[in-house]
Amino acid sequence: MKPPKFEYHAPSTLDEALALLARYNGDAKLLAGGQSLVPLLNFRLARPAALIDLNRITSLAYIREHDGHVRLGAMTRQRAIEFSPVVARRLPLLREATRWVGHLPIRSRGTIGGSIAHADPSAEYPAVLTALEGEVVARGPKGERTLSSGALFETYLTTTLAPDEILTEVRLPVMPEGAGWAFEELARRHGDFAIVGVAAAVWRSGGRVTARLATAGAGGTPRRLRAAEEIVERDGLGAAAIEAAGRRASELVEPDADIHASADYRRHLAGVLTERALKRAAERAA
Amino acid sequence: MTAATVRLTVNGAAREGRCEPRKLLVDFLREDLGLTGTHVGCEHGICGACTVLINGDAARSCLMLAVQADGAEITTVEGLMRDGRLHPLQEAFREHHGLQCGFCTPGMLLTALDLLRTNPSPSEQEVREGISAVLCRCTGYHGIVKAVRAAAVTLAPSR
Numbered sequence: 001m002k003p004p005k006f007e008y009h010a011p012s013t014l015d016e017a018l019a020l021l022a023r024y025n026g027d028a029k030l031l032a033g034g035q036s037l038v039p040l041l042n043f044r045l046a047r048p049a050a051l052i053d054l055n056r057i058t059s060l061a062y063i064r065e066h067d068g069h070v071r072l073g074a075m076t077r078q079r080a081i082e083f084s085p086v087v088a089r090r091l092p093l094l095r096e097a098t099r100w101v102g103h104l105p106i107r108s109r110g111t112i113g114g115s116i117a118h119a120d121p122s123a124e125y126p127a128v129l130t131a132l133e134g135e136v137v138a139r140g141p142k143g144e145r146t147l148s149s150g151a152l153f154e155t156y157l158t159t160t161l162a163p164d165e166i167l168t169e170v171r172l173p174v175m176p177e178g179a180g181w182a183f184e185e186l187a188r189r190h191g192d193f194a195i196v197g198v199a200a201a202v203w204r205s206g207g208r209v210t211a212r213l214a215t216a217g218a219g220g221t222p223r224r225l226r227a228a229e230e231i232v233e234r235d236g237l238g239a240a241a242i243e244a245a246g247r248r249a250s251e252l253v254e255p256d257a258d259i260h261a262s263a264d265y266r267r268h269l270a271g272v273l274t275e276r277a278l279k280r281a282a283e284r285a286a
Numbered sequence: 287m288t289a290a291t292v293r294l295t296v297n298g299a300a301r302e303g304r305c306e307p308r309k310l311l312v313d314f315l316r317e318d319l320g321l322t323g324t325h326v327g328c329e330h331g332i333c334g335a336c337t338v339l340i341n342g343d344a345a346r347s348c349l350m351l352a353v354q355a356d357g358a359e360i361t362t363v364e365g366l367m368r369d370g371r372l373h374p375l376q377e378a379f380r381e382h383h384g385l386q387c388g389f390c391t392p393g394m395l396l397t398a399l400d401l402l403r404t405n406p407s408p409s410e411q412e413v414r415e416g417i418s419a420v421l422c423r424c425t426g427y428h429g430i431v432k433a434v435r436a437a438a439v440t441l442a443p444s445r
Contacts, residue, residue, distance in 0.1 A: 001329060002308065002309075002310065002313070002329075003308040003310070003351075004308070005306070005308055006307070006308060007307075008290070008307030008308075008351070008353060010353070010354075034349050034350060034351075034354075035331060035346075035349055038310075038330075038331070038348075038349040038350070038351075039329075039330035039331055039349065041308075042310075042329050042330055042348070043330065051307075053351075053354060055354060079343060083404075102419075103334075103416075103418060103419030104344060104397075104400060104401065104404070104416065104419060105334065105337050105343075105344040105345050105346055105397060105400070105419050106331065106345075106346070106419070108340070108343040108344060108345040108400075109340075109345050109346070109349065109350065189418065190415055190418045191418050191419060
């Protein structure tokens with residue numbers, strides 16, 4: 001099928017985009033990489049009065065290291081993240097997760113801001129944002145605010161962003177030197193949406209272990225697995241503790257069933273993938 | 287909705303057309319510019335038949351509006367031949383039976399070209415992962431994998 005009619009705007013500044021968004025009062029859609037929105041338009045599942053194309057706002061595409069964080073402009077392409085030396089050095093978990101996002105031709109256009117604002121529960125970036133305790137910046141008519149993952153994701157494809165706000169930046173704390181990481185995922189075929197994915201990071205400092213775990217595809221929003229993290233933080237990164245953390249992970253998630261997998265299968269996967277991710281992250285950690 | 291003018295470079299030549307903003311790039315290439323080598327398959331980014339290079343990077347032309355390509359440089363399958371000779375990657379596809387019905391071939395070629403640019407000597411696994419972006423319903427994947435690996439050798443810069 002082909003997209004329905006819409007008015008098209010391609011502003012070159014964020015202020016123009018915000019003014020347009022306010023003018024349409026909720027009837028306009030923001031077009032980022034288009035890898036989810038354009039299929040919805042082609043199927044006519046989305047019929048917005050207007051599209052506000054963010055692709056000409058060059059100031060929204062950047063990767064900068066600043067004050068212990070990496071700041072990624074919302075329009076930074078997944079492909080740019082995949083090949084960024086800053087991301088490879090400071091956020092290896094984000095780099096590994098990126099290779100699970102669709103395929104290279106999808107990543108040529110897809111953006112980090114679009115992926116997070118779309119809030120598909122099986123998407124990889126929301127899980128990474130959750131695991132690394134990152135924040136997003138949203139700009140609206142009343143100014144700027146920052147939101148944690150917990151404050152942003154509400155449920156399936158739904159965030160707490162207001163209709164007149166634009167997600168402008170993603171801020172992720174630099175991973176500590178010597179941190180280990182892994183992104184594990186099961187999909188029917190490479191590049192398909194995740195049935196379940198698990199993001200993991202671990203690091204040691206002063207004889208103590210810190211662990212970070214979050215899921216994709218095991219519920220309506222990404223889920224931080226704090227009680228599973230606590231097991232390896234208390235008992236260390238040995239095989240028995242990692243196995244116990246995996247078991248705990250499968251108890252923590254609240255997955256739903258759909259055409260791809262039953263809730264029980266997703267619960268099982270959350271445990272298996274948590275164990276695998278922790279094992280691989282521990283091997284990589286200094 | 288009024289038509290917009292789209293000016294872009296396709297296979298090295300400046301081209302121009304007028305279309306509605308809702309027109310997909312793939313339909314603009316085929317219907318307005320007469321370049322029917324790029325195929326329309328699923329129209330929702332799954333099959334990869336419509337893959338072209340946009341400013342050098344492979345991307346789905348069914349997931350982009352023609353107006354978004356204003357000012358861009360596009361390479362389609364028609365742009366691969368040089369001086370009347372097939373591109374080495376096309377030669378490899380012919381040599382290794384990398385196509386049967388040919389429907390996925392334009393998308394396969396441009397996807398493989400991008401893969402070889404980002405990873406000039408891919409392993410078999412990496413080739414399989416790379417071309418998983420395009421569906422071949424003749425299931426002729428073995429020949430395609432062989433062709434891409436052979437082209438990697440031909441295209442490798444001499445050392």
